Amino acid sequence: MLTIDAKGLYYRNLNSKVREAVSKGEKEIILKNINGQYYIGDGLRGEVAITIEGVPGNDLAAFMDGPTLIVKDNAQDNIGNTMNSGKVIIHGNAGDVLGYGMRGGKLHIRGNVGYRVGIHMKGYKKQNPVIIAGGKAGDFFGEYMAGGVLILLNLDSKNDSRPMVGDYVGTGMHGGTIFIRGDVDKKLCGAEVGIADLNEEDTKFLKEHLEDYCKDFGLDLNEIMKGSFKKLIPASLRPYGNLYAY
């Protein structure tokens, strides 16, 4: 196990230290005193677990391929940008544009997420990226979604009366699935979205992924599954098929 004190350390030097350690076969790294450093885990490969103490900066886990990142605090924007595989666990809230173009792996966020989460996520056969957020989400949730799964749980609504998800949910969606725990107003959804009830397979899928999520944060799976879920799917694989004159 390697501990790096990141206090006052420029992101480039920090990430270079991390890359060097991983290339030498380090399996467990703790980053202490993180304070907004960009690009932690960017393009990183291999089976390493990195625990981050403090708030990491933007583009956490961008292009990442394999590692597990555990953030004990909040995190900022662009997490999991075009991420290929691996896992990011965030114990607090996270910012905007999470999982843009994400291709695989998991993004587990305990709290709320910002705008444009899961834009243009993709999926192909075994590559099936999953983002689970425990709180609420902002506008354009799952915009242009082409694959993968977004799950929004709205667990902490007792003290927060805002709507669980913003406007334009799944606008431009042409693949993938969004699960929302609670009722979603059709008016909030893009024209390209269809709302459906869960079938048996969906419930099985949800349970499987939420079990892992609950383990990460010490939550009760049965309690979460008591909520009623809706499934949002693309109404058409070619939402703009009739837009053009040939």
Add this chain to the structure above:
Amino acid sequence: MFKSLAVPEFLANIDQVKCIRCKRCIQNCGWDVYSWGGDKVLIDTFKCVKCLRCYHYCPTEAITIEDNLVRYRNNANWGFFQIRNIKKQAETGGIPLTGMGSDMPYPVLFDNLLIDACQVTNPSIDPLREPMELRTYLGKKPAKLEFEKTTDGKSKLKTKMPPQIKLEVPFIFAPMSYGSISLNAQKTLAIAAKELGIVMNTGEGGLHEDIYPYRSNVIVQVASGRFGVNPDYLNAGVAVEIKIGQGAKPGIGGHLPGEKIPLDIAKTRMIPVGTDALSPAPQHDIYSIEDLRQLIYAIKEATNYTKPVSVKIAAVHNVAAIASGIVRAGADIVYIDGFRGGTGAAPVIIRDHLGIPIEYALAAVDERLRQEGIRNEASIIAAGGIRSSADAAKAIALGADAVAIGTAALITMGCTVCGKCYTGNCSWGITTQRPELTVRLDPEVYAERLINLIHAWSHELREILGALGVNAIESLRGSRERLRGVGLDSQTLDILGVKPAGR
């Protein structure tokens, strides 16, 4: 059935005396213009796009394709396409699409610029017998070089050079994605790039495994759809390009139609088969120069600072300030795609009415970067309507480090610039994914033609340099003194930084 009131553009005709009923036209036409009527070939001329595939493959030259003379009444204001597009839109309610660069008669400033030559007072150089350097390096150049003495008294470069792309000649192939063009067309570009010591660009459709062997001659692109982008991909080529915009469709995204998404494209792009591949208009992680910097450095981190990062933008009104921001954001290369640049699919209305031509944009960007003292920080690639080595020489004199060619490269593969790339029916096997059509494009055979073209253009460039009395492309780069304008007003000359002929 209601017959379309949009008049056909072309009349396909078969001379029944010359026709030997071999049916090659039926096999060759990707648009189903021809069908077998039992005793003769039938023609549906509404479908004809004048790509001339049938004409070239007719063994008896029985086929003629003529412009349809039964056009609307002559009118200097209401042209054929204005009327025809209204009729099409009235029938479909859709946005008319098109392919290739704009065919509108906007002025082409390259045709108003002439290159200098030596006479009497300074000698010209014969490039056939004297060395002539076309080699070009793309990437950030240090503001100054520092040297140190080694123990044996020799000088050694102390300055650490940023990563560069080495080009044997100042031409590169413009980004054209697997999806918009066929894999065979990409292979043709890759084979030629390797042989020529230059680079091709994947476009935004990811990198097919068949192109990996050519990786040292490939620039990989990251665009808003993020298709095929993973750490392997980012590290596969010699550079990474962030695509912000395209000259033919500045400010809008891309919709690769479902017809062009068979299994293999779906796999490379990681989207469902038959769906439209949608590239959002903006990259949603880039809303500012600061955000662009963030992505540039995310890529530099992911590639451990070993690859130059290029940023491709469309030439728009404020291009000089934008390019300055891009350079300050850390880009090593700025790729400017002019108004006349090509496309696999764009709305006609966008292609023909948005953006500015490359000549203005290039001159403005080069001038601005020089004024700000940051021209060395990034190389400039000019694209969008380079039709000949003369256009290339003029672009280089206006400030480009290299030029990118797309359409010209496709023309070597059989393209006739019919502009129907978006249909996925290209009879030459270039802009289609239909296997029976793509098989027509043999990469080995057509790469040779493409290599011939670049060799010929390189010879011509050497001749131009020889006539100018210089022996390296470096001496022409940004040397606007060697250009003169003909028939240009003083403001245009001022923007171009060029004197009028006679001065």
